[in-house]
Amino acid sequence: MKAVYFAWVRERVGKNEEELDPPAEVATVGDLIAWLSARGEGYAYAFEKPRVIRAAIDRAHVGHDARIAGAREIAFFPPMTGG
């Protein structure tokens, strides 16, 4: 699946997007955040407060309990500040 990052999540991870191939036991958005956090310093910093992180699967908001099976694009970003 493709992962995309925005705002300070993007800056801390150090990339806009990347292809991810997590192991089968990574089932939910929350699992994926924990798995990503272990990939390096930038990821650990980006996801240091998992509760703050918002996620979207295929461009629709989801909770951390959402399952990632079948997702084509998963996005991680801070709370939104538009308007």
Place this chain on the structure above:
Amino acid sequence: MDTVRVQSQDFDAAAEAQALKAGRLDVGAIVTFVGLCRDEGGRLTALEIEHYPGMAEAEIARVVAAAQARWPLIGVTAIHRYGELAPGDQIVLVAVAAAHRGEAFAAAEMLMDYLKTQAPFWKRARRPDGSVENWIEAKASDDRSAARWRAADSP
């Protein structure tokens, strides 16, 4: 007729309101809201707005559909800009046409409350010394404003 646009260029609020009533005689009220970039007392020289292309349009369209499902609206136009904006620039437009003012005011307010908390846009400020400040933090008061529309069952 609903219109959703995410764009870097400016918009003409009067022309958008005019378009909502063009050729119709059943529109009794149009509420137009324009959000502007403030200079925060001279501390802000520019605002950078990042967005999630594709999802931004989709999410605003979902918010418009929610408003349409809740009130009898004739038309909604929602436009949100991205990129670098200067103090005084327009950021966002919500225009709602309805038969009566009650639903037009309420829908415009709900649309803005939802846009601020649901649409994937992120702002950060450029300061007079040229430095870029950290990303602007989401406000709990915006979440509370959005939540009150969820709490009520009907208008």
